[in-house]
Amino acid sequence: MAGINTMIDEGRTQDDVAPLTAVEMPRQESIDENYETVGSPLLHNPLVKTRNVNVFYAEKQAIFNVNLDIAKNEVIAMIGPSGCGKSTFLRCLNRMNDTIDTCRVQGDIVLEGQDIYDRSVDAVELRARVGIVFQKPNPFPKSVYENVAYGPRIHGLVNRKSDLDDIVEDSLKRAGLWEEVKDELEGSGTGLSGGQQQRLCIARTIAVSPDIILMDEPCSALDPIATAKIEELIAELRENYTIAIVTHNMQQAARVSSRTAYFHLGKLIEVGETEIVFTRPVHPLTEAYITGRFG
Amino acid sequence: MNASTLVLVLIAITVASYYGGVMRSQALARPLGGIKHLSALPSYYGFMAVTWAVIPALILLLVWTIYEASVISNMVIALLPSETASLSEGELGLLYSRIANVASGIMQWDTLGEAYRPAVERMIELQTFTARYKPILVISLAVVGALIALKMVSAQWNVRYPVERIFNILLFLCSGIAVLITVGIVFSVVFESLRFFGEISFFDFVFGTQWSPQIAIRADQVGASGAFGVIPLLVGTMLISIIAMFVAVPVGLMSAIYLSEYASVQVRNIVKPLLEILAGIPTIVYGFFAAITVAPAIRAAGEGVGLEVASESALAAGLVMGVMIIPFVSSLSDDVINAVPNSLRDGSYGLGATQSETIRKVIIPAALPGIVGGVLLAVSRAIGETMIVVMAAGSMANLTVNPLEAVTTVTVQIVTLLVGDQEFDNAKTLAAFALGLMLFVITLGLNFIALYVVKKYREQYD
Amino acid sequence: MTDSVRKTVRDNLKKRYRAERYFRWFGVISVGFGLLCLVALFGDIFSKGIGAFRQTAVELEVFFDPDVLGVSASAEEAKIRTANFDGLYKAVLRERFPEVTTRGDRRVLYRLLSTEAAFDLQALSMANPDLIGQTRKIWLLADDDVDMYFKYGRSGEQVGRLSEAQQAWAEQLIAQGAVKTRFNTGLFTNGDSRDPEIAGVKGAVLGSLFTLMVTFLISFPVGVAAAIYLEEFAPKNKLTDFIEVNINNLAAVPSIIFGLLGLAVFINYFGVPRSVPLVGGLVLSLMTLPTVIISSRASITAVPPSIREAALGIGASKVQVVLHHVLPLAMPGMLTGAIIGMARALGETAPLLMIGMVAFIIDPPSGVLDPATVLPVQIYLWADSAERAFTERTSAAIMVLLVFLIVMNGLAVWLRSRLETRW
Incomplete structure (x- = not known):
């Protein structure tokens, strides 16, 4: 210290x-290697438990010794200046980093008592439980229907066409997109507006009914109106899902999350109730960031 | 003076006029206080002098060379005895070449009648004239041009603008050659094809199911007219191309997928160039391989299971052609697969798809237009491929879709009709050009669609 | 996620990973198939062609009989040149096999040696007239059927057309150690021939060389100029677009069409002689031009705009920028592209068949206006010949062609790695 x-x-x-x-x-x-996160990173009976997580890209270390718990049905926001490792950390939670050859993850990330980096855990199965929504809307160049049906199909969740129809309709409704697209389910997913595309991606994620939804700056490519809709959606989704959202927009974090984690240069500086982090930050770096002295 | 001496002399004049221009401008600049007082750099004066020397001379040389033959023949034919007026074009051509042979001393005088003496003498006279005066005139024009340019050199003359303009025009003309080639192709095949369709009806050609381009020597011979129905050739071409595609598309596509999505960097760096060697092997080598090794092997294998296989089966030619096209398909597929944005891969993995599910259900559908474009280009290559089929496919037209039988293709027939001695007034030779026209139109159409599809596909992800 | 969903996902995993494995295997098999074809092709050509680099010779005791030759050792050179060496080698064979007496049998006997034997004896006598009247042991070139029999036939394989009597004679010679194979220099120093044992690729190699020279001299300057125009000077308008589309389409036009163009335009219209490297080179240069233009454009685009701006900024004209900066920097890339284009032209056969380069020509060409053939066409001609010995030679000629191609492509790779600047 x-x-x-x-x-x-x-x-x-x-x-x-x-x-x-x-x-x-x-x-x-x-900040040295043996820093300690201030605030309340650890919880009783968490859904996700991460301990001493270090992430490397080839020789370069991107995440240093992060300890953080995520509770069931909470919305946790991860904020921090660009390059602070918040996205990298988020992608560790469903092993999306596996797709990058040079990426190495150390430490424990435990989901309901199971270390997700354990050899016995299958990334494919894990990603069905921990869905992810990306920064840029990335609908597949297929119809709206096929986009949403993709997940249930590959995982073999349905046997009947009518079941699939139900899942698609339900997911689109939960994503708040049903009213807008119900008449053109066969239209191309890439033909929708940016905000609609992102909601389509959320619907696609919901369709496999994950426990956790990771959101990697889901609104950074959207206009304010579309952003407001996504934020509303997040508020509704928190009833059924656990959401971890990365954002560089502090107001957004303040609006949608119940807890906030502040990352700085690969280190988790402070975690706490959102209200507290934004009004009475303990760590000077957090304070400097939320008061806009850098970022 | 022969052609190469003339070229050497012209090169010498070019060099001389360049240095003349440079030195003259420098000499002018010296009393003024250096080349900064010139309106352009000395080398520009050099280039200007070269332009004046070479361009008019080359134009003269070109025009003379192009029109020489036709002017001489018109003047010689005008002196022919009156009874030759009734000769057909072909007979006249034959007579003319005999006159030319006598004039050049290849044939003896007595092979022609005395009536032709004025024509022959005129020809000799004209040829002597052109041989003597063409180089003299061309060289003098070059020298005069150079001298005029050198005379015009002055400190005030800003040659930079005109020289750069000429440079620009030359470059433009060079790029225009591409268009000229296309025009040349179109004209040469269309012109001869029209002559062909003057003798054989267009509909017999396009819809005929018989191809036996034998023109009878005697009028009473069996099958005297020859049959020019192109359907068996098209079916044969398609059959072999389809077999080739059955090999090339899956193997090429899967190789591209494996190498770009699965293989480690080291494996990829070794295997990719190795596969590309297949594309660099000349088609004649594939043809030899098909004819000497693959065809007998297929025949033996067929006999082993009790199948009758022709020694020049469509299967052998098609298989080997497919192997030749593998790297073509795989490098085009590689390009389009790499153009699929990574965000789509992430989206699929993020939902818990396995790698093969991502490839089969997201990447390939997304890349499909590009892949289809690549396959169309490959089909166009297969259709236009010549040597493999010349060596390994048959030459007898055979309307069948059985891959174990021998079929012939459009390209094989073009080669068969044109190799050896030809006369240009005979439907058999002209048929080759009609086939060429058809081949050109088909491949051009395929290329056009393919390039368009690929371009649209790339724009989608740019 | 409900437990039932989780169970379904887990239950399906096995099936999905099996599909994954199959798909992967399909990929491995495809790559393997491609590599296998490569190995099979090279292995086949190599195993068929390697034998052609050695050639069978027969050792015979030659009495340079003045009576047979019709000249004496003191005769003048011209006389020796025209002496009856044909009769000499036949006499030598008659002497070696005195038991052969009938005319018909003797004619068969003479076919143990190549007709080239007479020329070899002539060359020896011309170099050393004193040989006439003397007896020497001399290795003489065997006929191609004997060659095939000695190299392959004795292992029981049915390869040649050697009659039983010929086989017996050959066996007799072999038993005495009078048959051996030696390096086949004739393959590289002879022109084409109807006799496989004396046919060589020299004429074809020279023909290819002259043809490629013409191709390069036309397509490289014109291609580079066109690329410079399109990249640096061309205004963006319909005409430029049209030229571009044209070039891209030309690059995919079948090569045989260029042959038709050459036949109709160069030979029939302009009257360029048939079968000469000049017309072959013209046709190939039209065919290569689009490739050269496309690769030259790529290397011009690779020159960063900052260099152009720097030169323009100190007052160079556009032409000077191009000539002084862009062209030198792009040159290695352009040359690489041109060499690859030349390599393609070297392997091209079909258009050359159209313009008569398929003729049987014995004498190697000495210029671009001599009738000639080129390596791939030579391969085509030999592949068409019936003799087994020609199959062997075809493979050998293919090996020669492949060596040229490997050297050219190697040169291109070397040039790229040595000279190309990376920005």
């Missing part, structure tokens, strides 16, 4: 001397 303290002292001093020119980046080396 020595490093952090020094940094705090320096920061304060500089602030005192020149308050108006205080756009000073906290220095990188000021």
